[in-house]
Amino acid sequence: MQNGRWVQPAAAIIWVGAEEARKLRAERRKQSRLYLCRxxxxxxxxxxxxxxxxxxxxxxxxxxxxxxxxxxxxxxxxxxxxxxxxxxxxxxxxxxxxxxxxxxxxxxxxxxxxxxxxxxxxxxxxxxxxxxxxxxxxxxxxxxxxxxxxxxxxxxxxxSNAAIRWPGSIDKFQSYNDLIVERHPRLTGAFASVDVIYRV
Known part of the structure; x- marks a missing residue:
């Protein structure tokens, strides 16, 4: 009968400990959630x-x-x-x-x-x-x-009518190349450029 006296308090302590552990886990999860709410x-x-x-x-x-x-x-x-x-x-x-x-x-x-x-x-x-x-x-x-x-x-x-087309003449090639060289001096001979962004 004496052992039975300790069962309820022990169960209460275990329950409180489990509840505190649950709250601690929830708090840790919140810290790793990097987003905004409304x-x-x-x-x-x-x-x-x-x-x-x-x-x-x-x-x-x-x-x-x-x-x-x-x-x-x-x-x-x-x-x-x-x-x-x-x-x-x-x-x-x-x-x-x-x-x-x-x-x-x-x-x-x-x-x-x-x-x-x-x-x-x-x-x-x-x-x-x-x-x-x-x-x-x-x-x-x-x-x-x-x-x-x-x-x-x-x-x-x-x-739509969207398409990639080659310039129609040597003069067009040259005028496009002049625009590119103005911004990127080492890209001689090019008539178009694309910026590529790599996502990690």
Whole structure:
């Protein structure tokens, strides 16, 4: 009977110890979660985000620096099919039917901002946490929109007159080479260049 007296206190001590260990594990997991939640972001991804300020500037230099295209080309991609596909295609998700009707009004981003997000992702080495801040989106939405936007962007050239063409004359080759040599003096004889970014 004396041993039974110690069973309840021992069980209580074990339970308290297990609960403290669970809290400690949860706290350690929180420290390794490097992402932002809705309260740490701007209140609405459709208004006054850093990207919308950049877009409203209409600056070719800013567009090229952050997205790799000037304003005219950016809007050309929207018109070439990115915009219509963004609004007419359901975003694939595991918890909804893929053949359902799209609900573009319920999306956090319109087509222009979505293209901006995809091009920022392709044109920079920034981490997704920076994209969360620039576009005021939570991590799952950033990832889902990048994946969906990339699939649409891949289809756009197939549905347009986009093509890679050789310059039509020696004079054109030379004028393109002059432009490249002005920026990259060692690239003589070239008529085009591409910046490659390696992601680790």
């Amino acid at each position: 309260p740490q972001l701007l209140p609405n991804p459709r208004y006054n985000t850093p990207w919308q300020v950049l877009h409203a500037s209409g600056s070719d230099r800013a567009f090229i620096t952050t997205m790799g295209f000037n304003c005219q080309t950016f809007h050309g991609i929207i018109k070439a099919g990115f915009g219509s596909a963004w609004y007419s295609t359901p975003i694939p998700r595991n918890d909804v039917r893929t053949m359902g009707q799209p609900h573009p009004g319920a999306r956090s981003l319109d087509a222009e901002v979505a293209l901006g997000l995809v091009l920022h992702y392709l044109n920079s080495t920034m981490r997704e946490i920076s994209l969360q801040q620039i576009f005021a989106l939570i991590p799952t939405t950033v990832s889902r929109y990048i994946t969906f936007g990339l699939s649409i962007l891949l289809m756009v050239p197939q549905n």
